[in-house]
Amino acid sequence: MKLNPQQAPLYGECLLTVQLCEEECVEDEEDVEFYLLFAGSTQRHISSTLKVSHVTLQAVCPAHDQSETVRVTLCQARPGGSVDPVAEERFQFVQDLALDMAQFLVNTVGKKEGALLLDECQIPLKECERLDDALALALRHLPLPAGWSVLGTDWDTGTCTGLRIEPGPQDTLLHFAAKRGLRKVALFLLQQPGGREALRLPNKQGRTPARVAQKKGHTQLQKLLTEVDKLPELETKTS
Numbered sequence: 001m002k003l004n005p006q007q008a009p010l011y012g013e014c015l016l017t018v019q020l021c022e023e024e025c026v027e028d029e030e031d032v033e034f035y036l037l038f039a040g041s042t043q044r045h046i047s048s049t050l051k052v053s054h055v056t057l058q059a060v061c062p063a064h065d066q067s068e069t070v071r072v073t074l075c076q077a078r079p080g081g082s083v084d085p086v087a088e089e090r091f092q093f094v095q096d097l098a099l100d101m102a103q104f105l106v107n108t109v110g111k112k113e114g115a116l117l118l119d120e121c122q123i124p125l126k127e128c129e130r131l132d133d134a135l136a137l138a139l140r141h142l143p144l145p146a147g148w149s150v151l152g153t154d155w156d157t158g159t160c161t162g163l164r165i166e167p168g169p170q171d172t173l174l175h176f177a178a179k180r181g182l183r184k185v186a187l188f189l190l191q192q193p194g195g196r197e198a199l200r201l202p203n204k205q206g207r208t209p210a211r212v213a214q215k216k217g218h219t220q221l222q223k224l225l226t227e228v229d230k231l232p233e234l235e236t237k238t239s
Helices: 097-108 112-119 125-141 173-180 183-190 195-200 209-215 219-226
Strands: 002-004 007-009 015-019 033-039 044-048 050-053 056-060 068-077 083-094
Touching: 002 083, 007 125, 015 033, 044 056, 097 125, 125 183, 173 183, 173 195, 173 209, 173 219, 183 195, 183 219, 195 209, 209 219
Parallel strands: 007 083
Antiparallel strands: 002 015, 015 056, 033 044, 033 068, 050 056, 068 083
């Protein structure tokens, strides 16, 4: 068995191709199903596979909790409940640039120097399109700190007493996503505490995220940010 690729980011979700050797193939038995069992030091995962041909399988890589090399076992399940290991291979989970960037973005929320650093992130347009998928997955994979919101950890501290600290003009993560056309990242942020409030918040140039997206020519993202209340499937998480 050969796996391609042989490594994946911690947030997973990439397509794995499994190439079988001749002795591992089951050409005549249509009811045989293959599964991949990922065994790490603290977590195990199982993924079903799609049979592309008698020598090729495909699977979606699971997410994992830490950077390490894991053991991947290909198992075949026959009608009647018989499950047998077929082959074994090593596979590596790594922390990639998107996950590093997601951690940086989460940690800079509400910090004055964070807005300056975000504004200096010059990312080419083609890279932004590719980054949108990876960064959104990485953000969903990260465990967010207790009390975290798109507007900072201090924004909601007065909720218990009926008071709320109203932030002044600032560049939020939603402005960051709007400037670079990161639609999937914006969708994630809108589901977090403070996301809807960030929609109405202008930056120091007086522009809301929707206005920033419009100025940069990101039409689809601008539409999302202006019509977000019409999307019933977009549920905001409570803190």
